Amino acid sequence: MDTESERTQRLGCWTVAPIAESLISGWTSASPTPDFVLDDGYLNMLVDLGLGKDCDPAIRDFWVNETRERYRGDEGRRRARMACINLRDRDGLHGRLWDVTCPVLWLHVSCTLAS
Helix, strand or coil, rough: CCCCHHHHCCCCCCHEEEEEEEHHHHHHCCCCCCCCCHHHHHHHHHHHHHCCCCCCCCHHHHHHHHHHHHHCCCHHHCCCCCCCCHHHHHCCCEEECCCHCCCCCCCCCCCCCCC
16 A cells, blocks of 8 residues: 555565556657557556466456457547556656646645644
8 A cells, every 4th residue: 555665666566667657658649649559568468467477368358358448549548648647656646737738726735633
């Protein structure tokens, strides 16, 4: 449940940043991308991470095809990019500012408990 940090990396936890950076960069576009599809390498990596490299081929095919269909076209590219940013930033908003196209009122509350 911890954030990805130097401490968690020293403990041997997976670091997503090197993978996420190239994906986010490749999935960032100021122009529409109606022909976007996730590539087979990425889709198989998702199955490997989630279900294991020895996943039953029928189950692998189902999830590769299902994910490809759900993340197709410009909207699918945006959703895949947001999911990757969310994984990299652990819900931080800074990496998603590129996609904010309307005025935003951001309120951040800090609470102090009195003893």
